[in-house]
Every structure is written in C-alpha cells, then in structure tokens.
Amino acid sequence: MEPEPEYYDVDGMKRILALSIGKFDRLSPLPNSMCDKGLILRTFSKLGFRPTQEKDDTLTALDATKLITKFCQKFSEGKEKNDPLKRMKCLAVYLKSHGGLDATRGTFMNFKDQQIPVWDLLEPLLNHELLKGVPKIVIFEGCRGTNSIYRRAGDQTPEIKPPTAGVKVHRRVDTIFFAASPESEYAYTVTDPEKPSPFTEAFCEELDQNPSIDVYDLSNRIVARLKDQPISLDNEPIEYLMAPCTETSLTKRLRLYNVREKHDTKRYMPAGGTPPSGAIESQREEIRFLRAEREKLILENQNLQLDLNHARNRK
Known part of the structure; x- marks a missing residue:
C-alpha cells in the first residue's frame, strides 16, 4: 500500500485578502467586480477564513501597495507576544482586474492608474517570515495577455527579450496559483453587475459543494467544468472557450478545510447553521x-x- 499523502495543517487562523478593481482611468470598467468579490468572501468565510478586503473598487497602484504592507503588519502584531491567533495556518489572496503579460515580469494586474506585476505586488506576503511553510493560494480573475498561442502557420512569434540583471526572481514556495486563463490568453467575464464571472463562479461552487476537496482535484474539476462551456461576448457572433490553469510549488497536499477524522464531513457548516x-x-x-x-x-x-x-x- 502507498503511504497516505502528507497534508498541510490548516486548523487555526486563516485569512483571505480580496482586491477587486472595477473602475479605471483609461480602461473599460468591470461592472461585476463587487459581485465576484462578494462570492469569494462568502465561500471562504464558510471555510473559516477571516476576510480582509478593500471596499473601494478604484484602488490606485500606490493604494494597493500600502494595503499589502498594512496587511502584513496586521497579522505580525502578535509575534512578540507569541499570540497563537497570529500564527497563520493558511493565506488566500483573490485578485480581480484587467490583466496582461509582461515578457520579463510575468502576469500583471491593472489598478485605477497603472499596472503592477502580480508577483511584485505579493512579494511582501509570499516571502514574509511568518508565512514560511504556510500554504498560500492566489486566485487571479483576469486576462494574462492578448497574444493567443493559436496562430496561423507562418505568423511570426513576438520577440521576447531576455531577462536583465534587475529582474526580480520571486520565491513562490508553498504557493498555488489559480488563474482564469493561461499565459498569453484572454479570460472572459460578464457585464451584468449581478452575475459572477464564469471562472470565479466555478471555483466557488466546486469548493462549496466539496469543502474538503484536495486543491489538485479542485483544479481538475474547474477545468472539466469550463473547457466545454461556451462564453458569448456582447456584440460578437463567436463563442469562446475558457482554459483555466493552475501553477503550484506546494510541498505537501492541501485542503482548504481539513477534516479531523477520516470520512468526517460534518465540520463544514453553511452560513446560519449550527456549529x-x-x-x-x-x-x-x-x-x-x-x-x-x-x-x-x-x-x-x-x-x-x-x-x-x-x-x-x-x-
């Protein structure tokens, strides 16, 4: 018999940080930004994550950087006091915005005034001393480029400049990255402010139906659900298919909601139930x-x- 896989211990303090940008200086608005964020926060709250969110959907790049710094300081406050409540067991970050791909700095997201590479933005969190060995999940609802990998034969591939000495190399250890699209591809959302984006909806519904699911199985279910689901865009006769993807550097298996005993699934409680x-x-x-x-x-x-x-x- 194969040994049981080792899982991260996530029983304890868990936090989720949600940034959902809907208004921009030079880009089209994302009307359902608040809907997506609300769905994510409700889903993770059921799993025991304490939410931290920025209510304003018009964050500037500087605002976002300050928010990340403040968030780091907040959960570090009890370090000297050895406060067990400050010992983070799992961190989730949800990012919703227009996005794209930089040839040397990877996926970026747009704020009200300018763009920031995702891994530059999250570096203070991912490399924080108190988060070493702690599983971190990053969910990105946005495009990751406009240069489709599906090109006509003979088309010239865009030149990618080699990285320079000044490019940062981030240590994304113990991190899993869920994205609505692969690199260089579009992601698709809706214009109805009351409806969630297909990727965010699939992520939350699959997790809600099986809260103790392994994150690798969660990824497979999301892909299976969306790969044959056509997306219709406004004023376009063509239907598109989505290709969500997952990148991981986890060193153990991960469930966002651990069960204490085998076959015990009663710990999960929908909002309003009896604990x-x-x-x-x-x-x-x-x-x-x-x-x-x-x-x-x-x-x-x-x-x-x-x-x-x-x-x-x-x-």
Missing part, C-alpha cells in the same frame, strides 16, 4: 481574538477621551 463539535476550538480562538480587539478599541477610546478632556481644560 459542529469539531469547530468549537476554532470558534473559541476567534472569540478570544475578537475580545482582544474589543479591549484595544475600548482603550483607544478612553485615551481619546482623556486627550479631549485635557484640550478642553487648557481652554
């Missing part, structure tokens, strides 16, 4: 974390009141 016994400890950790945050807010409010009273007395 199963296996999830009690995770909920207790969450309660302790929220109480600590509440105490911080109370203390900050008291300090503000003292400052205000001092200012009034001076008058």
